[in-house]
Amino acid sequence: MLTHKSDQSGGRSRSTIRRSLQALALLFAMVIGTLPWTGAAQAHGTVINPASRAYQCWQSWGNQHMNPAMQQQDPMCWQAFQANPDTMWNWMSQLRDGLAGQFQARTPDGQLCSNALSRNNSLNQPGAWRATNVSRNLTVQMYDQASHGADYFRVYVTKQGFNPATQQLGWGNLDLITTTGRYAPAQNISFNVSLPDRSGKHILFVVWKASHMDQTYMWCSDINVG
Incomplete structure (x- = not known):
C-alpha cells in the first residue's frame, strides 16, 4: 500500500510539472509574440530618408507600439500596426523575387x-x-544592411494635384x-x-533593383515639399 501511494504521489508530481512547463511555454510564446521579430529583415534594406512608411512607423513607435496615444498622434501608423505589426518589424524586407524588370x-x-x-x-x-x-533638391538615403549593391534605383514623385490623404497610388499618378x-x-x-x-x-516612390539576385524593392516615402 505504501508503494502504491508513493506511485500516485509521483504521478501527481509529474502531472503538475508537465502542466507548469506547458504554462511556461505558453507564456514564453505570448511574450515572444509581442517582441519585434527581425530575423528575415536583417538581410535587406529600405529608404531611411525621406523615411519609407514602414520605417517611419517603426522608428517612431517600435519601442512603444502598444501606446494608445499612437491612434491620435499617428493614425496611419496605428492602423498599420493593427493590421499587421510584422510590416514594421520587417521594414527591411519589402521585396519580390523574379520580376525580371517587369x-x-x-x-x-x-x-x-x-x-x-x-x-x-x-x-x-x-x-x-x-x-x-524636403526642398526640391534633396538627397535620398538608403540603408542596406547586407550590402547587396544596386543595378539601379528609379525615383518617381506624384503629380501636382495628387492627394495622398484621399487617393491610393497608381502608376498614372507618378512622374x-x-x-x-x-x-x-x-x-x-x-x-x-x-x-x-x-x-x-x-509621395516619393523608389524602386530598388538589388544586384545580388533578381530582387525588386518598392517603397513610398511621404514628403512635404517646401
Missing part, C-alpha cells in the same frame, strides 16, 4: 506602396501619413524623375534628386 506590369495600381505584398497592404491606405519636410546607374555593395547609399515643380504633400 515591376510596373506586375504591380497593380493601388498596391505600389506595399510592393503588391498582401501582408503590407496597410501601407497602401491613403490618410494622414507623417511626412518628411519618373531619376534613374541611377549601378552602385557597388555598401550599407549606405545616397544620391541626389531634383524634384520638378512641386509643393505641399507628395
Whole structure:
C-alpha cells in the first residue's frame, strides 16, 4: 500500500510539472509574440530618408507600439500596426523575387506602396501619413544592411494635384524623375534628386533593383515639399 501511494504521489508530481512547463511555454510564446521579430529583415534594406512608411512607423513607435496615444498622434501608423505589426518589424524586407524588370506590369495600381505584398497592404491606405519636410533638391538615403549593391534605383514623385490623404497610388499618378546607374555593395547609399515643380504633400516612390539576385524593392516615402 505504501508503494502504491508513493506511485500516485509521483504521478501527481509529474502531472503538475508537465502542466507548469506547458504554462511556461505558453507564456514564453505570448511574450515572444509581442517582441519585434527581425530575423528575415536583417538581410535587406529600405529608404531611411525621406523615411519609407514602414520605417517611419517603426522608428517612431517600435519601442512603444502598444501606446494608445499612437491612434491620435499617428493614425496611419496605428492602423498599420493593427493590421499587421510584422510590416514594421520587417521594414527591411519589402521585396519580390523574379520580376525580371517587369515591376510596373506586375504591380497593380493601388498596391505600389506595399510592393503588391498582401501582408503590407496597410501601407497602401491613403490618410494622414507623417511626412518628411524636403526642398526640391534633396538627397535620398538608403540603408542596406547586407550590402547587396544596386543595378539601379528609379525615383518617381506624384503629380501636382495628387492627394495622398484621399487617393491610393497608381502608376498614372507618378512622374519618373531619376534613374541611377549601378552602385557597388555598401550599407549606405545616397544620391541626389531634383524634384520638378512641386509643393505641399507628395509621395516619393523608389524602386530598388538589388544586384545580388533578381530582387525588386518598392517603397513610398511621404514628403512635404517646401
